[in-house]
Amino acid sequence: MTEKEWVLSDAHTHVGTEAERREREEKGIVSLVCASAPEEARILFSHDFKYLIPTCGVHPWYAHKWTLEQMKGWMEKCPVIGEVGMDSVWCSVPLSLQEDVFCRQLYMACGWNKPVILHTKGQEKQIARMIKEYPNRYLVHWYSCEEYLEDYVSLGCYFSIGPDVMWNRAVRKVVEKVPRDRLLTETDGMEAVKWAYEEGKRVWDRQENSVSAALRETVRETSKILGMDPGDGSRMFKENLVSGFLKGILWRTGDGKNFRK
Numbered sequence: 001m002t003e004k005e006w007v008l009s010d011a012h013t014h015v016g017t018e019a020e021r022r023e024r025e026e027k028g029i030v031s032l033v034c035a036s037a038p039e040e041a042r043i044l045f046s047h048d049f050k051y052l053i054p055t056c057g058v059h060p061w062y063a064h065k066w067t068l069e070q071m072k073g074w075m076e077k078c079p080v081i082g083e084v085g086m087d088s089v090w091c092s093v094p095l096s097l098q099e100d101v102f103c104r105q106l107y108m109a110c111g112w113n114k115p116v117i118l119h120t121k122g123q124e125k126q127i128a129r130m131i132k133e134y135p136n137r138y139l140v141h142w143y144s145c146e147e148y149l150e151d152y153v154s155l156g157c158y159f160s161i162g163p164d165v166m167w168n169r170a171v172r173k174v175v176e177k178v179p180r181d182r183l184l185t186e187t188d189g190m191e192a193v194k195w196a197y198e199e200g201k202r203v204w205d206r207q208e209n210s211v212s213a214a215l216r217e218t219v220r221e222t223s224k225i226l227g228m229d230p231g232d233g234s235r236m237f238k239e240n241l242v243s244g245f246l247k248g249i250l251w252r253t254g255d256g257k258n259f260r261k
Contacts, residue, residue, distance in 0.1 A: 001231035008215045009238035011160035011184035011245070012083065012117055012141040015040045020190060023211050025051055030242060032117065034083050036062055041074035053251050055117055057084040061091040063101040072108075079249045081109040082117025083141060089122040102127075106134040115245060117141055118157075124148045131155065139245050142188055144170045149177055158245045160186035163214055164196040165221045175225045181244060183226075185218045185237045187211060 010024070010031040024031045033052045035041035036059040044054040056078040058071050075081055084105045086098045109116045115137035120127050124143075128151035131138060140152055142162035146169075152159070159178050163186075165171045175183065187193050193214045216230075223233030 001229075003216060003230075006216060006219060006231050006234035007238045008212055008219070008234060009185060009241045010187050010211070010215060011139060011158075011237075011241050012186040012188055013211075014189035014191075015043055016189050016191075020211055021049070021052060025049060027212055029211065029215070030238060032080060032241075034059075034117070035074060035078075036083070037066060038070055038074065041071075041077075045074070045077065053080065053246075054078045055080040055082050057082045057105055057117075058101050059083055060085055060087045060093060060098045060102065060119055062093075063098050064093050068101065068104055068108075075105075075108065076112070079114060079251045080117060080246075081105060081112075081114050082139070083119040084116060085119035085121075085127055086123035087119060087121040095123075099126075099130075103130065106131065106136070110134050110136055115139065115249070120145065125151075128152055128155070137245060139184070141186060142171070143174050144168055146170050146173070149174065153178055153182075156182075158182045158184055158240070160184040161218055161222050162186055162188055162196060163193045163218050164200060165218055165225075166202070167200040172225060175222050180226065180236065181240055183222070183237060184241050184245065185215055185222065187214050187218075190214070 008029045010029055013031050014034050028051055030051050032055050033044055035044050035054060035056045041056055056074045058066050058068060084102055086102055088095060117139045124145045125148050128148055139158040139160060141160045143159055159174050159182060161175060162171055219234045220230045223230040
């Protein structure tokens, strides 16, 4: 299998640009696209995307900006809730507010029987304890903490590997320690890819680093750590997403038909 024939998938990204969304559709990249604001949700639901699957929730960074009442209608339409969680590293929103909003969304997701994408930063221990109270299917996106990994593994969580897997020891540990059938790949959007490359002292050229190019880099490195052929790895990551994390999930494809795995 040539590199261009690899089967790419993106377990967590953001709305991004129209060009990014077009590339995902044209290249058949199944992508879970997160809307963290009402306007982003409107964009996702204004088109009949075939490969872009909308997810929605109040991101901890915006727990002071958007209320659950403002986002709930969009969350009800989405097959997946998230990203939601808590963050004491990259934002200054009071943790008491973050926790209240997070718990309410976990409760709603359980009631709707919808899986959840988690944002964990500086609150890994707390979140692992909290989600035990809300049994569900969870995807921990871009886990980069040196501790508490085993807590999430024991709860059956899925993990999406971010674009810093080339240099981030904690992310590489996730690849090494998590069962293979629970590993996925993600970009977290092209701005996150840009950040990861620059942090790793890699050359960033937006003309060359398309969505598919970024995903291939992550597939290549993650497969290398696993001792797998990257073509086989790409198929496994997509299968883990579509038939694992998204198993039983219904969404509407671009041809107007419902699709369930």
